[in-house]
Amino acid sequence: MEKEHKDFTSISGLPDELGIDADLSKVGQTLTIRKDTRRYGKPMTIVSGFEMDRADMKELASELKRRLACGGTILDDEIELQGNHVERARDILEELGYRVA
Template identity: 60%
Template sequence: MAKDDFNSITGLPEELGIDEDLGRTEQRLRVRIEKRRYDKPVTIVEGFDTDSVDLKELASELKRKMATGGTIQDEAIELQGNHRERVGEVLREKGYAIE
């Protein structure tokens, strides 16, 4: 849904930034663990609407809060290690819905 659509539906001024909050709640993210080389766990967060989310900025914030490395691959954030619980908490605090 485009920004103009949110503003026309809510009737609120664009300056309030409500469109970003609504955009987050519309997305259903999945957080899963995948085993990689040498049985190392990788936390994968996927399901982003890349039009409304700055993946680079969000990945940077998650890496900083988890104190780990990571990258963006195929519109998903990958973090080194098993951070499923903590990543879910951080994303919920930011207003995302987790499946």
């Protein structure tokens, strides 16, 4: 079953070109970032709390991996990044308009 998409433009009456849907959907969710330790003591940065579809998560994961120069993946609605990037990931996500707890 597909997640219900919120259409903020129809509520606000503003034109689609302004991109208000994307901005409001970012502000409406609170992400959490934590560090985890995996096999052989390797650190992983886990970003969770997303309320978006898989394609948008994939695009965001690609942006984070590019800007942090690391590998990563999406598992169980979380973005996993190789290495300890908690502070830098927080800064990037806030710069992109997300609220991070």
